[in-house]
Amino acid sequence: MQFGIFTVGDVTPDPTTGRTPTEHERIKAMVAIALKAEEVGLDVFATGEHHNPPFVPSSPTTMLGWIAARTERLILSTSTTLITTNDPVKIAEDFAMLQHLADGRVDVMLGRGNTGPVYPWFGQDIRQGIPLAIENYALLHQLWREDVVDFEGRFRTPLQGFTATPRPLDGVPPFVWHGSIRSPEIAEQAAYYGDGFFANNIFWPKEHFQQLIKLYRERYAHYGHGTPEQAMVGLGGQLFVRKNSQDAVREFRPYFDNAPVYGHGPSLEEFTEQTPLTVGSPQEAIDKTLTFRESFGDYQRQLFLMDHAGLPLKTVLEQLDILGEEILPVLRREFAAGRPADVPDGPTHAARVAADRRQRAASTP
Template sequence: MQFGIFSVGDVTPDPTTGRTPTEHERIKAMVAIARKAEEVGLDVFATGEHHNPPFVPSSPTTMLGYIAATTERLILSTSTTLITTNDPVKIAEDFAMLQHLADGRVDLMMGRGNTGPVYPWFGEDIRQGIPLAIEKYALLHKLWREDVVDWEGKFRTPLQGFTSTPRPLDGTPPFVWHGSIRSPEIAEQAAYYGDGFFANNIFWPKEHFQKLISLYRKRYAHYGHGTPEQAIVGLGGQAFIRKNSQDAVREFRPYFDNAPVYGHGPSLEDFTEQTPLVVGSPQEVIEKTLAFRDSFGDYQRQLFLMDHAGLPLKTVLEQLDLLGEEVVPVLRKEFAALRPAGVPDGPVHPAAVTSVKEEV
């Protein structure tokens, strides 16, 4: 089981001080957070992709390449890569290059994004979101697996005798997750290719995501990739942790109440009841996360959102200390004990596995 964090890279005022970090400060903070994640023993750091204020991560591979040079074990991923508005040729090249630089410690999550104006900025039509995602990923999948590609589709110019360079490291493309919060077509796409399905369940009740994950598992088996239980599933989560619940709630409430993503909506208490958000002690985070298995079955990757809503860097780093030292070790032990034989571990590139063994 892999544990990690994902960041959306928002630049949000701290409601307790009124101060808004600069873009430079926020970018540097994301790098510090990734390095801290490795330091405390987490497995994955994932960055979002946005092309509009108040977000900064418009170039995920640039950021992940920099982080790769300053880490040794951390898997570097995205959350998400916008398959709809990026050129598959450029995705193929950028992530293969990152694979080589990071010795295989790379995967990525495909997504359509949730910002409508991005589509026309990159010459696309949001009404074609699903067809764009399906066609563009089909090309990307082909580019990583065939040395010479002839291809023609609806949304880009044809390719004739094209070779994407560099080729994937040791002939093994980066593992792909397909991220979705609402689209059964994306669950079907993940199942068709035998890829991972990441249900970013942080805002909606679990019943919605149970349907998506169940569909993905059934279709994964239908396409002959394994049993439903062997399908590769990832989940989102949110936590704010202090030694005791009262301190956590008191400290986090002003951030929750003013954050653009959920401020002025449901109360903190209602939101924590209906979604994966936990504001409390390490034990409360452990108990709620373990309960995900009851709702969704055994799964391979758990990513937490920890650095949003204007939380200062110092506070985020303290959160990561608690997550890495008091929460994740218990979760690793408990999930491992519960996992049946035959359920696979989280995906890791063979070169990354070899690299870690050599270091040991």
């Protein structure tokens, strides 16, 4: 089981002071948060991709490359790479380069994003979102696995005899998660390729995501990749913790009430009841996170959103200390307890290289 954090990189005023960080400050804060994640023992740091204010992470591989040079163990991922508006050739080459620089500590999470205007900015039509996601990933999958590619589709010029460079490290591409909050077509796509499915369940009740994950698991088995229980599932989550619940609620409420995504909507109490958001004590965070396995089965990766809505860097780093010292050890122990032996661990480059070599050896006469 892998634990980590993901950021959306929003530049949001602190509602308690009225101060808005500069883009430079926010970018530097995201790097500091990633370094802290490794320090406190987390496994994964993931960043979103956005091309519009109030967000800053328009070039995830640039940021992750810088973080790779300053970390040793942390898996570096995106929490969305826009498969619909990025050229698959550029994705293939950028992430292969990052994979080499990070010695394999690289994943990619593909998604369509949640900002409609981005499509025409990159010459695409949002009404073609699903077909773009399907076609572009078919090409990306091929580019990483075939040295010479011929391709013709609806949405880009044909390729003839094309080789993406550099080639994936050790001949094994980055592990791919297909992220979705609403689309069964994306769950089907993840299952078809035997990739991971990340259900970013932070905004909607669990019943919706139970249906998506059930579909993904069933179709994963249908395509012959393993049992439904062996499918690779990732989940989102949100935490704000203090020693006691009253302090956590009092401190976080103004940030929640003014958050750019869900501010001025449901109350904090309604939101914590219906979604994975925990605002309370470390024990309450542990108890709620452990219920995810009851709802979705054993899974491989849990990412928490902890640095949004204008929270100052000092507060986020304090939150990460609490997560690493008081919450993470218990979650690791409890999730490991009773985990069936045939449920796979979260993906790592070393494990995938070893599996690839075993498969090649078994197929050699």
